[in-house]
Amino acid sequence: MKETTVDKVLGHPRNAWYVAAWDHEVNRKPLARTVANRPLALYRTEDGDAVALADACWHRLAPLSMGKLEGRDGIRCPYHGILYNSAGRCVSMPAQETINPSATVASFPVVERHRYVWVWLGDAALADPELVPDMHQMDDPAWAGDGLTISVDCNYQLVLDNLMDLTHEEFVHSSSIGQEALSESEFTVHHDERTVTVERWMLGIDAPPFWLKNMRDKFPGFEGKVDRWQIIHFESPSTINIDVGVARAGTGAPQGDRSQGVNGYVMNTISPVTDRSCRYFWAFMRNYRLESQVITTQLRDGVSGVFKEDEDMLVAQQAAIDANPDYEFYSLNIDAGGMWVRRLIERQLAAEGRLPAPVSAG
Amino acid sequence: MATSHAVVWQRATVVDSTALTGDIRRIVLAPDHPARADAGAHIDVRVPIGGVLDRRSYSVVDAGPEGRTLAISVLDSPRSRGGARAMHALRPGDTIEITQPIVDFPLRVGAAHYVLLAGGIGITAVMGMASVLRSVGADYTLVYAGRSRPALAYLDQLLNAHGDRLRLHITGEGSPLDVTELVGGVEPGTELYLCGPIRLMDAVRRAWIERELPYPDLRFETFGNSGWFAPEDFVVRIPRIGAEVTVRATETMLEALEAAEVDLMFDCRKGECGLCEVRVLDLDGDIDHRDVFYSERQKDSRGKMCCCVSRVVAPPGGTAVVTIDIS
Ligand code: FES
Numbered sequence: 191m192k193e194t195t196v197d198k199v200l201g202h203p204r205n206a207w208y209v210a211a212w213d214h215e216v217n218r219k220p221l222a223r224t225v226a227n228r229p230l231a232l233y234r235t236e237d238g239d240a241v242a243l244a245d246a247c248w249h250r251l252a253p254l255s256m257g258k259l260e261g262r263d264g265i266r267c268p269y270h271g272i273l274y275n276s277a278g279r280c281v282s283m284p285a286q287e288t289i290n291p292s293a294t295v296a297s298f299p300v301v302e303r304h305r306y307v308w309v310w311l312g313d314a315a316l317a318d319p320e321l322v323p324d325m326h327q328m329d330d331p332a333w334a335g336d337g338l339t340i341s342v343d344c345n346y347q348l349v350l351d352n353l354m355d356l357t358h359e360e361f362v363h364s365s366s367i368g369q370e371a372l373s374e375s376e377f378t379v380h381h382d383e384r385t386v387t388v389e390r391w392m393l394g395i396d397a398p399p400f401w402l403k404n405m406r407d408k409f410p411g412f413e414g415k416v417d418r419w420q421i422i423h424f425e426s427p428s429t430i431n432i433d434v435g436v437a438r439a440g441t442g443a444p445q446g447d448r449s450q451g452v453n454g455y456v457m458n459t460i461s462p463v464t465d466r467s468c469r470y471f472w473a474f475m476r477n478y479r480l481e482s483q484v485i486t487t488q489l490r491d492g493v494s495g496v497f498k499e500d501e502d503m504l505v506a507q508q509a510a511i512d513a514n515p516d517y518e519f520y521s522l523n524i525d526a527g528g529m530w531v532r533r534l535i536e537r538q539l540a541a542e543g544r545l546p547a548p549v550s551a552g
Numbered sequence: 553m554a555t556s557h558a559v560v561w562q563r564a565t566v567v568d569s570t571a572l573t574g575d576i577r578r579i580v581l582a583p584d585h586p587a588r589a590d591a592g593a594h595i596d597v598r599v600p601i602g603g604v605l606d607r608r609s610y611s612v613v614d615a616g617p618e619g620r621t622l623a624i625s626v627l628d629s630p631r632s633r634g635g636a637r638a639m640h641a642l643r644p645g646d647t648i649e650i651t652q653p654i655v656d657f658p659l660r661v662g663a664a665h666y667v668l669l670a671g672g673i674g675i676t677a678v679m680g681m682a683s684v685l686r687s688v689g690a691d692y693t694l695v696y697a698g699r700s701r702p703a704l705a706y707l708d709q710l711l712n713a714h715g716d717r718l719r720l721h722i723t724g725e726g727s728p729l730d731v732t733e734l735v736g737g738v739e740p741g742t743e744l745y746l747c748g749p750i751r752l753m754d755a756v757r758r759a760w761i762e763r764e765l766p767y768p769d770l771r772f773e774t775f776g777n778s779g780w781f782a783p784e785d786f787v788v789r790i791p792r793i794g795a796e797v798t799v800r801a802t803e804t805m806l807e808a809l810e811a812a813e814v815d816l817m818f819d820c821r822k823g824e825c826g827l828c829e830v831r832v833l834d835l836d837g838d839i840d841h842r843d844v845f846y847s848e849r850q851k852d853s854r855g856k857m858c859c860c861v862s863r864v865v866a867p868p869g870g871t872a873v874v875t876i877d878i879s
Pocket residue numbers: 247248249250251252267268269270271272
């Protein structure tokens with residue numbers, strides 16, 4: 191098995207759950223979404239079940255997403271009117287008395303969980319809902335928050351790299367969450383077959399503007415030093431939840447007492463769209479001042495501004511990768527988390543018989 | 553349920569050929585460009601018949617990882633048109649042209665119950681489905697009907713793998729399949745996947761419609777190669793172009809007309825799409841409709857036929873002649 195992680199951009203495992211949409215985006219009007227190079231028509235049946243059909247009619251490949259929903263669970267092709275049910279079976283062929291037995295479109299397994307609609311585009315027999323990544327903070331009553339979607343013109347792996355190494359905050363996000371302490375502090379990395387964890391503590395530091403505001407939301411008038419943490423949890427193939435927060439310095443946060451601090455979870459899950467684009471679903475969840483819609487909106491908008499800085503960098507990075515196909519990546523010690531992620535994904539690709547990556551620009 | 557309809561021709565090497573029954577051989581192929589074979593997949597094969605390459609479809613019975621080997625099983629019956637004989641003659645090391653696996657008969661995972669129904673060699677189309685359903689812990693019954701025990705390919709293997717989920721109906725042992733009873737006992741939410749001779753398909757379809765079960769939940773695969781009557785020679789006349797062609801028992805009407813350079817439209821060549829339709833102007837004998845394109849009403853009216861699969865049989869003591877017009 192190939193054990194080096196030298197590919198700059200990676201293919202995506204097929205046997206995995208990917209988020210196609212937020213739950214509120216899928217309703218009684220078809221939605222066109224491409225996930226992992228597969229165009230999908232997403233809709234909801236009258237019973238409220240989300241459906242993901244291949245967005246190409248069996249007959250002449252017209253996009254079903256341009257069609258109309260009909261009956262309890264049907265969708266009618268907008269071109270010559272073939273009607274399909276939610277299993278992708280043709281129910282009626284308007285111009286003839288029988289139905290061609292091969293008239294089907296693929297209907298992909300769907301699970302709704304954590305406010306997202308997840309789809310499985312690989313081997314349906316392996317589509318175990320237990321494999322949906324843990325993002326329980328998204329709809330756990332102990333947490334509040336909201337998020338958005340970013341469409342980024344880069345390979346999904348570059349977003350994962352970005353989230354696995356937060357030393358970039360000092361340079362990319364200097365006005366909000368960046369500070370020197372980030373690149374100066376030690377970090378530890380752990381991994382198993384499906385997860386990678388990177389943990390970093392910065393003790394007795396000044397709170398950067400974003401965190402100072404959050405502390406003051408919970409502890410009005412707060413002044414002083416803080417202990418800050420970032421614990422990055424990756425779950426294969428493309429979900430990263432980051433446990434972040436600050437607490438009054440020296441009140442025991444590293445030992446587990448976070449009562450004198452504020453805690454957030456940055457929930458991120460990235461769905462490949464094509465080999466050069468992805469859809470990045472994120473949310474910022476917090477476990478304090480749950481009642482405050484103002485804080486929910488402020489945090490969502492604040493994080494959205496921070497992520498815009500990432501997006502600009504990622505698009506520029508992908509362009510530079512493609513413009514320099516003969517240049518390779520070199521790695522730094524800070525890349526340990528991202529390199530483990532790449533290795534886990536490459537192992538999964540190899541197990542699916544799909545290495546080398548079809549998208550290698552090198 | 554990713555389905556692939558793409559037709560990609562390639563070379564394959566025969567790695568094994570074993571007799572399973574008196575008239576069925578299992579042939580294992582190693583394709584040059586392997587691709588995954590999902591349950592319900594078939595391959596098309598180019599077989600030499602009388603010096604010309606003809607196309608036949610065979611279900612993939614089982615496949616190695618990522619489709620690196622593909623096993624098919626071929627029945628050579630006295631009614632076979634020569635393709636099966638050529639397939640049976642293949643020996644390890646021989647090469648043939650095949651397509652990558654094509655899925656026109658996909659299995660959907662997630663139904664409440666399943667019945668997989670195979671008549672004779674039709675077992676080849678549903679065996680892969682049975683293993684998938686077993687591996688995902690689905691509620692399924694595999695019904696296998698045939699003439700006699702020795703004629704049933706893969707019987708021991710299926711008994712081992714599926715235990716009491718396998719129901720056998722053997723005419724020679726006095727336990728023939730009762731279609732009305734089978735369909736009558738189907739629970740709501742059942743998907744039935746069927747591959748077998750046209751009589752069986754027809755009986756199941758009637759019973760299914762009679763019980764008002766959802767038609768899309770009845771799934772079947774047909775390669776258009778079985779009929780109500782044994783194939784026999786018949787004559788086709790096309791007055792408008794002054795043609796008269798004899799269709800031999802070993803060829804299809806479409807093949808015979810093509811050989812006579814009649815310009816005909818077609819697509820599937822297995823009785824599904826209806827593009828090869830010809831209009832029947834006059835008929836001595838009866839039409840053996842072997843397609844699934846026409847409704848019962850249309851078939852009974854004898855006004856049109858799908859010439860890729862359907863045939864004409866002689867009236868008692870007479871000769872079979874059909875006079876047609878074409879598009
Ligand atoms: S393209 Fe959909 S019915 Fe023709």
